[in-house]
Amino acid sequence: MGATTPLAREYFPAAQRWAYLNHAGICPLPQPAVNAMHRRATEVSLDGEFTYAAHSAEIERVRTSAARLMGVPSTDIAFVKNTTTGLGMIANGLDWSAGDRVVVPDLEFPSTLYPWLALADRGVLVDRVRPEGPGGKLTVEAFIDRINDGPPPKLVVTSWVQFGRGWRVDLAALGRACDEAGALLCADVIQGLGVLPAELERWGVDFAMADGHKWLLGPEGSGVLYVRGARLDLLRPLEPGWNSVAHREDWDNLELVFDDTARRLEGGMPNVTGIAALGASIDLLLAAGIPAIWSHVDRLCDLACSGLSALGATVLSDRSTEGRSGIISVQVDGPPIPLLAKQLQSEGIAVSARAGGLRISPHGYNTDEDIDRLVDTVAKLTRG
Structure with missing residues (x-):
């Protein structure tokens, strides 16, 4: 799995417990940083x-x-x-x-x-x-x-x-x-x-x-x-x-x-x-290269937008070529967004509630499976 990501997933112990999609908040430390x-x-x-x-x-x-x-x-x-x-x-x-x-x-x-x-x-x-x-x-x-x-x-x-x-x-x-x-x-x-x-x-x-x-x-x-x-x-x-x-x-x-x-x-x-x-x-x-990290993160954000939009979510973020970033925000029908973020946390998915939307921010070690897990869990929590 690590070979498919610009940043080696095995460097991130948090990835064993979480689909960690909250790097716009506080990141999990990679093991080399802990070692240093x-x-x-x-x-x-x-x-x-x-x-x-x-x-x-x-x-x-x-x-x-x-x-x-x-x-x-x-x-x-x-x-x-x-x-x-x-x-x-x-x-x-x-x-x-x-x-x-x-x-x-x-x-x-x-x-x-x-x-x-x-x-x-x-x-x-x-x-x-x-x-x-x-x-x-x-x-x-x-x-x-x-x-x-x-x-x-x-x-x-x-x-x-x-x-x-x-x-x-x-x-x-x-x-x-x-x-x-x-x-x-x-x-x-x-x-x-x-x-x-x-x-x-x-x-x-x-x-x-x-x-x-x-x-x-x-x-x-x-x-x-x-x-x-x-x-x-x-x-x-x-x-x-x-x-x-x-x-x-x-x-x-x-x-x-x-x-x-x-x-x-x-x-x-x-x-x-x-x-x-x-x-x-x-x-x-x-070592990974910022262009490679950005390309990977951008693709994961597109994947999340596509999957959540298919559930009826509204993407609040600017996803134009010149305006996009590693952060996406979506509105989802169902529980209030702060409650939904807490429910996702209880399911082992790290996101946050900001500016009226569910804020999702993957990094270079996240995988398609992390995004799929997010989308599937949002579907479960919003459709009862």
């Missing part, structure tokens, strides 16, 4: 401080791998504890003036909206872009209309893939629009990175962030932040510490000389164990 965490923790338990040199080298290796996944230089990557932290570093690190505008979609994940609303006491205005149509499709034209509806915005913020119904924003086209308007572009990429091919630097994204616990198949509390090198000096480091400076580990040198890479944003001791696990998961993704 255990190995790092064991080394520290045995040798304490004397493991740090080797662990520092591992951190830099993972930084390079993460940069490759994102399509950016490794010098533009900082490790953060989660997506919210990365967004906060941008929101609170930029220099704001009263009347500055931020353009952000409506129906966003709360953490992608709250940092900008929290700037109201500094006179920052937040203008929301309304998704179009019943499925919540968000076009670049809708962004452009909002960008042009007032003075040029300082910043445009968006999720690459919306968490509830999975509509995907064309970041390359939006990057061009932001460049023409003189606006910076910040993308929350947590629902796309690890399943969709990314070329963030080429697309003109200035800031991007993602926690590891979804499509990256990593642990909670370990994520990545991308800051385009040319934008680094626009950000005030919020938590300067020994790890922020060019002369780190020169403990007697008290000059505040920031590192000339995104590492200046990391501050203090990194989450070594979490980064090691994240690195092991990124290694799996890179």
Whole structure:
């Protein structure tokens, strides 16, 4: 079975118990990530401080791998504890003036909206872009209309893939629009990175962030932040510490000389164990190839849409070529969607209820049999 999937199924112990179709929520850790965490923790338990040199080298290796996944230089990557932290570093690190505008979609994940609303006491205005149509499709034209509806915005913020119904924003086209308007572009990429091919630097994204616990198949509390090198000096480091400076580990040198890479944003001791696990998961993704993973996931999503539609379900997600993602959302007649999600969980099928629909999000180790099991069980639960 593993040979038919881009990611070896035997690496995922959860697959023995679940049809796990909830990678837009919290992923199950693959065994190599578990092994990496255990190995790092064991080394520290045995040798304490004397493991740090080797662990520092591992951190830099993972930084390079993460940069490759994102399509950016490794010098533009900082490790953060989660997506919210990365967004906060941008929101609170930029220099704001009263009347500055931020353009952000409506129906966003709360953490992608709250940092900008929290700037109201500094006179920052937040203008929301309304998704179009019943499925919540968000076009670049809708962004452009909002960008042009007032003075040029300082910043445009968006999720690459919306968490509830999975509509995907064309970041390359939006990057061009932001460049023409003189606006910076910040993308929350947590629902796309690890399943969709990314070329963030080429697309003109200035800031991007993602926690590891979804499509990256990593642990909670370990994520990545991308800051385009040319934008680094626009950000005030919020938590300067020994790890922020060019002369780190020169403990007697008290000059505040920031590192000339995104590492200046990391501050203090990194989450070594979490980064090691994240690195092991990124290694799996890179070895399989993101294009192969995306092709497989896209096909599974089509299979789920077809099977559930045959039961009378309505697909809420944008499944156009340019708008589709690894998330599909459907409405199903029968029990209320939150109850149906719990009933499916009791049957060993992991999905979730979001944005009025049943949200399904397979990954590269899922199989056709997982989708068939979902469809058959939905049929049983909705037809009595």
